[in-house]
Amino acid sequence: MPRIKIDHTKCTGCRHCETACSLNHVANTVNPRRARIRVMKEGDQYFPVIAGPFVDAACTSKQTIVIGDQTYDMCALCRASCPQKPYFIEAETGIPLKCDFCGIPPNPSCVRWCNTGALELVED
Amino acid sequence: MDGCIGRCLRVNLTKGKHSIEEIDPRLLKKFLGGRGLGVKVFTDEVDPRTDPLSPDNKLIFSSGPLVGTGAITGASCNVITRSSLTGTLACAKIRGHFGAELKFAGFDMVIIEGKAETPVILSIIDDKVRILPALEYWGRSTAETEDLFKKNLGDQWIARETFLISIGPAGERLLPLANVVNDRFLSAGGAGTGAVMGSKNLKAVAVKGRHSLYVADGSRFVKVVNTLINKLNSAPFVSQSMSQWGTAFLVGLSYQKGMLPQNNFRWAALSLKNIGTEALNSAFILKSRGCFACPVACIKKSVVKHPMYRGKGMVPSYLAIGALGVNCGISDLPAIGMASMLCAEMGLDPVATGGALATAMELVEKKVLSPEELKIDLGFGNAETLIQALRLIATKKGYAKRLGQGGKALAESSGRPDLFMGVKGLSLAPFDPRAIQGMGLHFATSNYGPHYLYAYTYIDELLNVHENSDPWEIEGKPALVKLHQDTTAVMDSLGLCSKLLKGLKLNNYVPLVNSCLGTSYKAEDLLLIGERIWNLERLFNLSAGFNSSHDTLPDRFTKEPISDGPAEGQISRISEMIPEYYHLRGWNEKGEPPPETLKALELEDE
Numbered sequence: 170m171p172r173i174k175i176d177h178t179k180c181t182g183c184r185h186c187e188t189a190c191s192l193n194h195v196a197n198t199v200n201p202r203r204a205r206i207r208v209m210k211e212g213d214q215y216f217p218v219i220a221g222p223f224v225d226a227a228c229t230s231k232q233t234i235v236i237g238d239q240t241y242d243m244c245a246l247c248r249a250s251c252p253q254k255p256y257f258i259e260a261e262t263g264i265p266l267k268c269d270f271c272g273i274p275p276n277p278s279c280v281r282w283c284n285t286g287a288l289e290l291v292e293d
Numbered sequence: 294m295d296g297c298i299g300r301c302l303r304v305n306l307t308k309g310k311h312s313i314e315e316i317d318p319r320l321l322k323k324f325l326g327g328r329g330l331g332v333k334v335f336t337d338e339v340d341p342r343t344d345p346l347s348p349d350n351k352l353i354f355s356s357g358p359l360v361g362t363g364a365i366t367g368a369s370c371n372v373i374t375r376s377s378l379t380g381t382l383a384c385a386k387i388r389g390h391f392g393a394e395l396k397f398a399g400f401d402m403v404i405i406e407g408k409a410e411t412p413v414i415l416s417i418i419d420d421k422v423r424i425l426p427a428l429e430y431w432g433r434s435t436a437e438t439e440d441l442f443k444k445n446l447g448d449q450w451i452a453r454e455t456f457l458i459s460i461g462p463a464g465e466r467l468l469p470l471a472n473v474v475n476d477r478f479l480s481a482g483g484a485g486t487g488a489v490m491g492s493k494n495l496k497a498v499a500v501k502g503r504h505s506l507y508v509a510d511g512s513r514f515v516k517v518v519n520t521l522i523n524k525l526n527s528a529p530f531v532s533q534s535m536s537q538w539g540t541a542f543l544v545g546l547s548y549q550k551g552m553l554p555q556n557n558f559r560w561a562a563l564s565l566k567n568i569g570t571e572a573l574n575s576a577f578i579l580k581s582r583g584c585f586a587c588p589v590a591c592i593k594k595s596v597v598k599h600p601m602y603r604g605k606g607m608v609p610s611y612l613a614i615g616a617l618g619v620n621c622g623i624s625d626l627p628a629i630g631m632a633s634m635l636c637a638e639m640g641l642d643p644v645a646t647g648g649a650l651a652t653a654m655e656l657v658e659k660k661v662l663s664p665e666e667l668k669i670d671l672g673f674g675n676a677e678t679l680i681q682a683l684r685l686i687a688t689k690k691g692y693a694k695r696l697g698q699g700g701k702a703l704a705e706s707s708g709r710p711d712l713f714m715g716v717k718g719l720s721l722a723p724f725d726p727r728a729i730q731g732m733g734l735h736f737a738t739s740n741y742g743p744h745y746l747y748a749y750t751y752i753d754e755l756l757n758v759h760e761n762s763d764p765w766e767i768e769g770k771p772a773l774v775k776l777h778q779d780t781t782a783v784m785d786s787l788g789l790c791s792k793l794l795k796g797l798k799l800n801n802y803v804p805l806v807n808s809c810l811g812t813s814y815k816a817e818d819l820l821l822i823g824e825r826i827w828n829l830e831r832l833f834n835l836s837a838g839f840n841s842s843h844d845t846l847p848d849r850f851t852k853e854p855i856s857d858g859p860a861e862g863q864i865s866r867i868s869e870m871i872p873e874y875y876h877l878r879g880w881n882e883k884g885e886p887p888p889e890t891l892k893a894l895e896l897e898d899e
Contacts, residue, residue, distance in 0.1 A: 181590035183583030184390070188363030189515075197295075197511035199362050200397065202503045210453065213580075213594070245453075255450050260503055278515070282363075284522055284588035285536075285581070 171270075171290055173280060175217050180287035182215035184208050186279035193271050193278040200260075205268045206279050207256055211241045217279075217287060220257040221248030223265035228253060294321050295509040295811045296358035301334075302400045302422065304415060306493055307348060307407030311422050316401060322812075323895065326401060327357030328384055329786035329826040331373035334404065335382070336829060341837035345377035345485065346467060346492040348408035354387075354395065354458070354498065355402040357788020361393035361585065362506050364514075364805050365521050366790035368392050368585035372458075376485030377492075378469035378645060378699055379718040379742050381834045384785070385483025386746060387458060388592070389476035391500065392788060393585040394456040398502030409494040412465075414442065418455060418501045427496040434638040435461045435474040438497055451501065459497035460487045461640025463687040467491050468697040469718075470649060470686070472642040478607055478634065479592070482746050484642035484699075484719060509811025517804045521797065522588050528796025530756055531589055535795065536581065538570050539591040540611040545569045546755055550764055551860030552728040553615060554721075556622050556673045557651040558714045558849060561725065561858030567624040568614055576626040577608050584790065591792060599627035607634040615723020616647030621654060622673030632680055639687030644744060645699060646686065648720020650679060652700035652713050661707045669693075714847050716743040717839065726850050726867070728860035729754050731762065731770040734870045735778065737844045740830040748777035752795050759798060767866050771874035779823030786826060825894045828878075828886050832896070841884035844871060 187201035187208065195203055205220040228251065234241045250257035250265035257266045271277055280288045299318070304311040316330070324330045331353045343349045352374045359367040370392025376383030395403070398417050405415070412427040430438050438459045443452035456476060463471035464487030471487025474480055508514045526532045534542035545565055547553045553562040566572065573579070577597065583590035593608035609618065609626065613633035623629060636643045654673050656662040664670045669685065670678050685693035695703055700720050704713035714721050719742030726733025731750040736743030745751060750773060754764040762773060780799050784791045787806060800816045807813055845851075850865040875882060879890035891897050 181581045181583035181587075183585060183587045183590060185363065185365075185583075185586045185588065188361075188586055191505075192363055192508070192511055192515060195505075197508050198505045199508065200503070200505035202397075203505070245449075281519060282522065282588075284526070285583075285590065 171292055173219060173277060174289045174291045175219070176287050176289070177214060177216045179285045180208065180215040180217055181285050182208055182210060185282045185284070186217060186288060189278040189282040202260055203266070205257065205266045209245045211245055212239060214239070216246050218246055218248055219268045220250055220266050222267060224249040224251045294318065294358055295507050296362050296809050297321055297326055298396060298399055298401050298504065298506070300400055301402040301404060302417065303404045303406065304422070304424070305407045306405065306409040306413065306424065306495065309409070309424055321358070323822070324826060325358060325783070325786035325822055327355050327360070327369070327786040327788045328371040328373065328782060329822065330402065331355035331371050332382065332384075332826060332830055332833075334402070335373045336833045339375065341833050343375060345375045345380065345489055348493070350375050350489055350492075352405040352486070352489055352493065352495075353402060356392040356395045357786055358401075359806065359809055360788035361396040362508050362809050363518065363586050364789065364809055365518060365525070366584065366587045366589070366793055367788050368587060369785065369788045369790055370395060371785055372473055372481060372483060372486050374486055374489045375837070376483070377467070377488040378485035380837055381717055381742065381839060382740060382830050383483045383485045384741050384747070385473055385481035385486045386785065387473070387475050387479070387481045388584045388790070389456070389479045390585045391456045391458050391475045394500045394502065396506055397504050398500045399504040403498070405493060405495060408492065412494045412496050414496050415498045418451065418499065419503065430496050431465060432462060435459045435640055436477045436638055439477050442497065442499060455499050455501040457497050457499045459640075460490045461638055461687060463640045463697070464488055464491035465496070466689045466697070468641070468686070468689065469699050470642055470645045470697055471640050474637050474640050478637045480637045480643060482642065482644070482744065483741070484645035487640045508809045510808045514805070514808040517808050521801060521805060524801060525588060525793065525796050530758065531793060531796035535591045535792070536589050538573055538579070539593040539608060540792070541573055541593075541609065541614060542570055543611040543751070543755070544614050547611075547724070549859065550728060550755060551855060551858035552725050552755065552764070553619055554723055554725045555619050557620060557655040557712070558721070558725060559655075560856050561728070561860060562619050564624070568619060568626060572626055573608065577630070579608055587790065589793065595630070597627055597630060602627045602631040607637065609633045612722065613643050616644045616720070617679070620647060620651045620723055621679055623676045623679060625676050628676035628680065632676075632683060635680060635683045639683065641683065641687055644722050645720050646683065648715055649696055649700040649703060650682060651720075652704050653696055655712050656704065656707050656709060659709070659712070661709050711848055714849065716846060717843055719743055724751065725855065725860070726846055726865045727855050727863045729764040730767045730866060730870070731764070731773050733846060733850065733865045733867055734770055734774045734874060737846050737867050737871070738774070738874060739778075740827065740834055748774060748781050749791055749794055750774055750777045752777075756795060758795055765860065765863055767870050771870050771877050774874065775877050778827055779820050782823035782826040783819045786822065821894070825896060828891065828894055828896055831886060835885060844884060
């Protein structure tokens, strides 16, 4: 099954993936807030986060994430669309958004516009 | 026009009021947006003789129609005002994410008028325009201002999506060298804009929004962007050099052709050993940062391990290495990176500040000024005192007050105006005009002072990307300079980054523009718009008191041949090129556009 592999060390924070996603889902419209992928800045590092399933309960498993010698806020890097976080929710309708792996073949639109290799389509 | 929002925000700081206006679609067609529209509105509303620091001067932030749409490198927002350093128009180019966020906030343009009584911050967050008191921010560096503002927002999710443009202590103290800084550390160029913002008591502008932008033909637009990304990836200067080292890769090439000036333009750089890309790789661990929708990401940051300049640093760009480094005799990359970051934090323009320091250093060396008088042991090659001087300039302490007035004022008050290497009051960007004739012509004739931001002629003269143009020859240079000046005006007006012209031509962008805006421009139409903008700016400068006698270079470049290096013996033949340049522009011998030229450009009402 093809999956999107994220290498956050290659992300430059240009947010081209956000515009690609919103253009592909809402005709002729660009709005990063309506995209199903968002680039989160944590400290000095950018993390592309792809929208996962909607969670309507308050989170009980909130922890910090440690990568290398850095700690990050798990809430920021969490993929869920949830009531605690105003991300991955369609602004006009309030419907939660989820990545639908658009645009295969050959690639999801975000992967195609990511020129640094932070997003990559892999088979596993 | 699609892409544009069609709305502009007018804020009067004296009254503390704001209003939202529609932008005339005819103006958008005629001037595209961004720099063109900003210049048009500014020249219509502001008298060219207005004192730059008076409340009558205005400050315009203007994002182009392609900004934020996902068009590659569509991120650039221009700041238009009358510069307090040069007295000409000033145009700073904001990179990063501010420009795109301004569009998402629902505005193409923000016009700031008047003067607030106490320091304020203009906040445009989710359709709420507020003028907030900013006393607690006054005196803080640009990075501190941004961090504190985001902390005070109280909501981490809002803070994450808010972008700021601010001035540092230099702008608050109305130094002509000051410029505006955005996204914590990106210096926008355009010296003098910071002081204008400071004179309005405006510390920062914060934007965030959730509006959508519309493109005319989405499916074609996506295809065009795909093609352009592929094209960029096959252009070596962009896909390899720029993405690896940022603009710093130019240092080596510029050195090989003898264009890199050392010690206030007295000779060509002597050695590449400590400043080339190899030194860059060993001094820093380079990390790329991209502006909005940029596939190249030429901004480099790094963690600096140098014992003296430890911490999060910035990797110096070509401008910083040239202006703050080699031209001040310094070839220590971590020190130059530190100096360039200090400039960003204090809100100083690296080119103008580096130029002022180099002038001061030569004045000291020629014993016109004594180190005792300066209270700093300023001298070529002394990195520590340069960094010390930067802090003193920004805080306007002691003798540094005179340094902060700029190189021209310093050289004139010391009785040696010939030692100031600049045009119209702005110091030269680090290209020796004797070794690169076309750039020299641009430096002399530019509406904004001698900065290559407004015509990237080195793309053809040094890198030979589109044309194989010999940098030492003058044949064909006036046409080349005109082409680049007009092209850059178009790119700025569309909101695209001109640095990518190293890999793409204006022709390549035409389908992008048309599919996004729903227009049917050809490359010639766009170039005509560029020429129109350039002439409009020229008209403003002419009424502001500039004339053909200001289209010149310092005597050092026209009389003293380069003493060493590959370009040994070259002098600038600017006086031979100017008449042809005026002729190509359709101007008379005084450098003024006559009525028939204006009529052809549809500027007859100006």
